[in-house]
Amino acid sequence: MSAKPGSGAPAPPKHHKVARWYFGGLSAAGASCFTHPMDLLKVQMQTQKGKNVSIIFVIKTVIKNRGLLGFYNGISASLLRQLTYSTTRFAIYEAAKERFGPKDGSHIPFHTSTMIAGVGGFAGGFVGNPADLVNVRLQNDVKLPPEQRRNYKHAIHGVYKVAVTEGITTLWSGATMNCTRSALMTIGQVAFYYQFKVLLLATGFFRDNVGTHVGASLLAGAVATTLTQPVDVLKTRLMNAKRGEIKSITSLIVSTAMEGPQAFFKGYLPAFIRLAPHTILTFVFYEQLRIHFGILKLTKKVTFIH
Numbered sequence: 001m002s003a004k005p006g007s008g009a010p011a012p013p014k015h016h017k018v019a020r021w022y023f024g025g026l027s028a029a030g031a032s033c034f035t036h037p038m039d040l041l042k043v044q045m046q047t048q049k050g051k052n053v054s055i056i057f058v059i060k061t062v063i064k065n066r067g068l069l070g071f072y073n074g075i076s077a078s079l080l081r082q083l084t085y086s087t088t089r090f091a092i093y094e095a096a097k098e099r100f101g102p103k104d105g106s107h108i109p110f111h112t113s114t115m116i117a118g119v120g121g122f123a124g125g126f127v128g129n130p131a132d133l134v135n136v137r138l139q140n141d142v143k144l145p146p147e148q149r150r151n152y153k154h155a156i157h158g159v160y161k162v163a164v165t166e167g168i169t170t171l172w173s174g175a176t177m178n179c180t181r182s183a184l185m186t187i188g189q190v191a192f193y194y195q196f197k198v199l200l201l202a203t204g205f206f207r208d209n210v211g212t213h214v215g216a217s218l219l220a221g222a223v224a225t226t227l228t229q230p231v232d233v234l235k236t237r238l239m240n241a242k243r244g245e246i247k248s249i250t251s252l253i254v255s256t257a258m259e260g261p262q263a264f265f266k267g268y269l270p271a272f273i274r275l276a277p278h279t280i281l282t283f284v285f286y287e288q289l290r291i292h293f294g295i296l297k298l299t300k301k302v303t304f305i306h
């Protein structure tokens with residue numbers, strides 16, 4: 001029997017659904033199936049040294065060397081990366097949000113969201129580093145002469161070959177850079193996504209539906225691209241380098257800076273064109289999984305109607 005106003009009886013408990021720990025990895029892997037070609041173009045532009053090349057030039061190079069299927073070179077590593085990296089960062093974020101967030105179902109404060117997103121992203125970057133390294137190498141193979149290609153058959157083969165021929169520790173080459181980038185990426189994508197979603201809903205013109213999810217994720221994608229692009233350029237070059245080619249992170253930063261400030265933003269356009277739809281698709285898939293297959297929870301705070 002429902003409570004009447006002024007009765008002092010407890011209002012009906014509120015329900016909300018939370019995502020399962022693996023939804024982030026599934027959503028990001030699904031998004032990668034659509035956005036992998038732009039990721040490949042971004043990597044190839046970032047590994048060009050000493051000159052700036054247009055995206056049209058890179059597209060022509062891929063088609064010339066591998067044909068249209070060349071745009072999906074390294075897709076297995078991209079999927080493996082998302083299933084390790086994104087599963088970890090989303091799982092940590094959601095678990096921490098439930099643990100440290102308000103128990104009445106209200107939104108988590110932005111500073112708390114930013115902190116746990118950074119921690120989750122850093123951990124995700126470490127877990128996903130082997131797949132990320134192989135992903136970069138597979139994508140860069142397309143533009144190399146046949147005799148210089150690494151020719152990994154797929155992601156697992158690439159991880160195995162690196163471990164056997166270069167040592168297991170090489171799988172975490174560039175991990176510091178990658179973890180930093182991942183922390184910034186997760187702050188830009190996840191923390192800002194939820195903040196933009198809250199702001200849009202607060203206007204009264206939006207509802208918690210796909211349109212709002214698309215709008216919030218598009219804005220988050222722009223923030224994430226801007227935050228991560230300089231680190232992404234350095235990370236890509238470090239991972240693609242041959243053993244002993246780069247002496248230290250400092251020398252890498254200096255050599256990149258000598259190309260001019262724009263060098264830190266090489267591949268920005270394909271990065272944004274790739275990251276914006278990837279962020280949108282990830283959160284649309286993620287929200288739909290949460291809504292339809294999430295775990296139903298009651299709010300712990302009971303309110304009273306007066």
